[in-house]
Amino acid sequence: MATAPLASRSLLAPAQQSHPRLPASLRLDLSYHKQPSANPKRRRHHAPLHPAFSAVARGRAKKILIPDTDEPAAGVRVTDRGLSYHLDGAPFEFQYSYTEAPRARPVALREAPFLPFGPEATPRPWTGRKPLPKSRKELPEFDSFVLPPPGKKGVKPVQSPGPFLAGMEPRYQAASGEEVLGEPLTKEEVAELVKGSLKTKRQLNMGRDGLTHNMLENIHSHWKRKRVCKIKCKGVCTVDMDNVCRQLEEKVGGKVIHRQGGVIFLFRGRNYNYRTRPCFPLMLWKPVAPVYPRLVKKVPDGLTPDEATEMRTRGRQLPPICRLGKNGVYINLVKQVREAFEACDLVRIDCSDLNKSDCRKIGAKLKDLVPCILLSFEFEHILMWRGSDWKSALPPLEENNFEVTKAQECFIIKELNEKDRRSRTVLTQIELAGIATSQKNCNLGEGEEKLKDTMKPNHGSDMVLSSAMEVPGLFHSTGIPVTEPSAEAPTECSPLNPVCDFMDPSLKSTLNCQSVPSDKSENRGLVEKSLDHSARSEHCQDLEPHAGVTSISHDLETQRNCRSKVPSYMVGVLSLLEQAIDSGRALVLSEDELVNSDLVYQKCVAFTKSIPRGQVSKYTQSKSSARRNGPDKHIRTKKHLVENKLSSSHVENKDNANGGLAVQKNGHEQEFLSDVVPQGTLRVDELAKLLA
């Protein structure tokens, strides 16, 4: 860009301006060696030039620095939102675009400021045609409340004003905006209006310039004929749809009744009269945009140049979070960028399909909306940094949070309940330790440190370690005979118990994973039972002797206990399972069969073929009635949770009820028309006669 010195130009600039040109004699010689610098069109230098091709229009744009006074020219104001035009008697200051004006103060102007509303004061020569002569025909003034009679021909369709609530008169003399709007619309009215206008072909399009000044007049001309104006927004303006709706309601005076993606439905008001609408002068020229401060600073605030370059190099490897298509709808872009900032401090957006100016515009909007700092626009991507004073918008994690694993460090750092959670994950890993991956090892290491703080001095971390190492062995041993765990259990119980001391009682629900008593899981059941006992017996304060004295008889007792004691919440499902096994619908496989999945499949096929047909088909019918009775059923299961007898009888009742219902429903279906109509052999006319 040329950094020309302050050029003072009067408003009525001369058509020609001198600009450095080689004399005509030399130009011909040079044309052999150099590309023609002037425009390649054949030009007659000596013929009088049309003013459009004059140097004024063609020359390099000279910047005009804005003087300190508020108004560089009559009515043109430089504000924090770009240029605005002030006319006497106007309800608000006019701007070229009400939504897309950048929220920054312009630094310089590119041309002399002028009011673009009329042909009076413009530095550009008039290059258009003379306006057409006005038609002599006297057109009647259009009044929205005086509608043409419905049968009249040659009249374009007009929707009547309204909708009016029952008992309310239309206000013919509505003056202010609220009076024109009238009462707030009810839901039914809104639904009706929207339904009628969803599929209209008449719509206004809003693009990269957003809500322009002339669009206000267009909206009014839409409202002349229809109650609802449909505006379709595409491209840059959709990044901030809320602002668009707000500006529409302020400037035009309608009400946004429905928003769907990038489409806005604007209602004109119950008492809208086209005759008394506010008339704005149209903007006849598009004013050239002023110069705004740079979007991308080479070294943003709070960063050293090295840090900035390091961030930019990092950003080149970052995968973009999304790819923007040209003229798309980007309403979720701000939200996605905010979410992505939670994960990483840099965000990259792919703008390869957009215009460069659109890419910059989106960058500018994101800079204001997501507060962030733009780092670069290279390779047609936007690279943003969240800034040094960025705060996470996520609420602090709850206490019992399972799903966040150690891999998500950047989320974990911000937690409040760090200590609690880590101690718990250590314990869950002791309980359910899978293959000890390197991750888990260092987790254990980290967790130990935390536990060290919380544990009493006599229980050192080495005990935790030893128990952690031993326990996986215990849990993954398959087919251990019953007597063995009794020997190992005493050693297991004691190290684990002190750890349990510091557990919340709530933890026992998480660690208490019961399973169907079987050979394999007995060991688990045993250790869990002892854990359970230890956790529960905190109040009884017989922890130490309980842990220490684990004789073989005690172990056997606990084993017997856990085998016979089926928890109450499992009763229903287990009884159903037993019934299925008894009635032959289900088959229990032994361990050696489970190893090979091919074997399992073959067994399954063989078993399914051996089931009598009738039982299988019953399920779908009871499924539909079970679904219908779903809500009552689960309330019932909650209430009768504790009592074994009641719940089992309830299950049986359910079955009978289902069966009965199913049978009834079937019979009912068959009854209707069964004696009259042989199924499926009637012709359409006979059917119609029957049903009429």
Added chain:
Amino acid sequence: MSLLATATPTISAHFSAPLVPSSHAHRRSVAAPLRRIRRPRLVTVVASVPDPAAGPVEYTPWLIAGLGNPGNKYYGTRHNVGFEMVDRIAREEGITMNTIQSKSLLGVGSIGEVPVLLVKPQSYMNYSGEAIGPLAAYYQVPLRHVLLVYDDMSLPNGVLRIQRKGGHGRHNGLQNVIEQLDGRREFPRLSIGIGNPPGKMDTRAFLLQKFSSEERVQIDTALEQGVDAVRTLVLKGFSGSIERFNLVQKYKFHRV
């Protein structure tokens, strides 16, 4: 009864006499009726953070079904991640899957205090619905407690997502399940991302391929995270932590 217990201070202040809880009963008839009607709100304990000691949200059983193809030939292929996830859950919760019923391999157990059925349909993928539907009916599992675990090509490799309901996304197994449940789509799902087939590769060939080594690592971490998520879902239901999980998963590879 907690109503009375916490209402004590106000009433006692009103009467300006220390009230013993036992004598509260007859006092109640005098003035408390007014108080009780007017002030039930003050008494309830509203906790914004759920009490960690509380039990699960609902005790109705969950049916966790993983979709896949049976047999050793399809073990470890992309389409079978559902099976792998269910195997993982079974291992972590100590549930043995040793029963054959309704064309599937199932195991009954519990997560916390919620009974859970882990199901691996042994009908091939396209007929999984015929295995799962009747099972859900037989065990009277409501539709909102049927969790389907399956592979999803619309998510990048190793990204999980838990949804309350949704469509089938051209997944034949899901289509069959929806069809068998009378067209109902409002069952929760856990989708495990496997990424798009590269270039013009045939979709079916892509699905029946095994994972590459880097993808295998990503899937293994995803399976671990998924087990945690399933636990939270079963115990707490759909809550803010599930939304947070989805967010974490969506941006878990977004780091540099």
